[in-house]
Amino acid sequence: xxxxxxxxxxxxxxxxxxxxxxxxxxxxxxxxxxxxxxxxxxxxxxxxxxxxxxxxxxxxxxxxxxxxxxxxxxxxxxxxxxxxxxxxxxxxxxxxxxxxxxxxxxxxxxxxxxxxxxxxxxxxxxxxxxxxxxxxxxxxxxxxxxxxxxxxxxxxxxxxxxxxxxxxxxxxxxxxxxxxxxxxxxxxxxxxxxxxxxxxxxxxxxxxxxxxxx
Numbered sequence: 001x002x003x004x005x006x007x008x009x010x011x012x013x014x015x016x017x018x019x020x021x022x023x024x025x026x027x028x029x030x031x032x033x034x035x036x037x038x039x040x041x042x043x044x045x046x047x048x049x050x051x052x053x054x055x056x057x058x059x060x061x062x063x064x065x066x067x068x069x070x071x072x073x074x075x076x077x078x079x080x081x082x083x084x085x086x087x088x089x090x091x092x093x094x095x096x097x098x099x100x101x102x103x104x105x106x107x108x109x110x111x112x113x114x115x116x117x118x119x120x121x122x123x124x125x126x127x128x129x130x131x132x133x134x135x136x137x138x139x140x141x142x143x144x145x146x147x148x149x150x151x152x153x154x155x156x157x158x159x160x161x162x163x164x165x166x167x168x169x170x171x172x173x174x175x176x177x178x179x180x181x182x183x184x185x186x187x188x189x190x191x192x193x194x195x196x197x198x199x200x201x202x203x204x205x206x207x208x209x210x211x212x213x214x
Contacts, residue, residue, distance in 0.1 A: 003158075017061040022133065025058035030129060032112050035099055038122040040087045049082045050142055050173045056101075056137035065104030074137050082146040191214065 020028075033051040036042065042050060053075055060071035080088055092098050096111035103109075136143035 005066070018061075020058050020061055020102075022059065022063055025055055025134075026129065028110060029055040029058055030125060030128065031116075031118075032097070032110070033126065034099055034121050034123050035112055036091070039094065039097070040083065040090055043085070044083055045147075046087075047123065048126045048128050049147065052128060052132050052136055053078045053082065053144070054136075055132065056134050058101070059134045060137065061108070067103055069102055070101070071137065078137065078142050078144050081142050081147050084148070 028078060029051055031045060033054050036050055036054075037047045040046075056070050056078075057075040061065060066072075078090065096115050100111055101108055102111065
């Protein structure tokens with residue numbers, strides 16, 4: 001009996017050691033969401049929702065078995081309501097967004113850092129960065145179902161073709177690939193959103209097309 005109790009305690013300790021803290025999760029979610037806002041040309045409302053979804057996903061991870069488990073599926077399901085069809089298609093094609101986390105050598109690794117330098121931000125913090133502490137992914141249905149009709153579901157093994165240029169690519173290449181994401185016109189992305197790209201380019205210090213950091 002005593003042995004069983006010791007094993008149970010050890011299992012709890014292992015799970016706790018693998019789980020990501022709230023502070024760690026919120027900062028990783030912020031960095032990831034900021035880059036998604038930049039590459040997917042998100043609106044301010046989308047940026048807020050994407051941050052919440054990423055935070056919920058990261059806070060639900062307790063070990064390598066959760067990386068592509070039920071919480072990853074839930075993340076994708078929620079994002080289908082938040083992103084327009086072309087944005088979701090691009091999201092799936094970019095592995096550092098679609099598969100953002102890996103469990104290696106007993107710790108978490110984040111694919112976004114292979115494309116962006118730490119500390120590099122394009123946008124202000126979302127307003128919910130201070131107040132949101134998770135939980136929307138545990139409600140019945142999707143908390144984001146009111147945003148718009150969900151984008152078509154994609155297979156989990158979609159290739160990474162169509163990936164945008166990496167952090168070292170010339171800015172004009174990134175501008176060519178960025179789209180205007182008018183929520184009422186899913187075809188508007190065919191015209192490059194040069195104003196957003198130019199604003200982002202001139203604000204490497206931290207502020208992008210959502211204004212300065214709060």
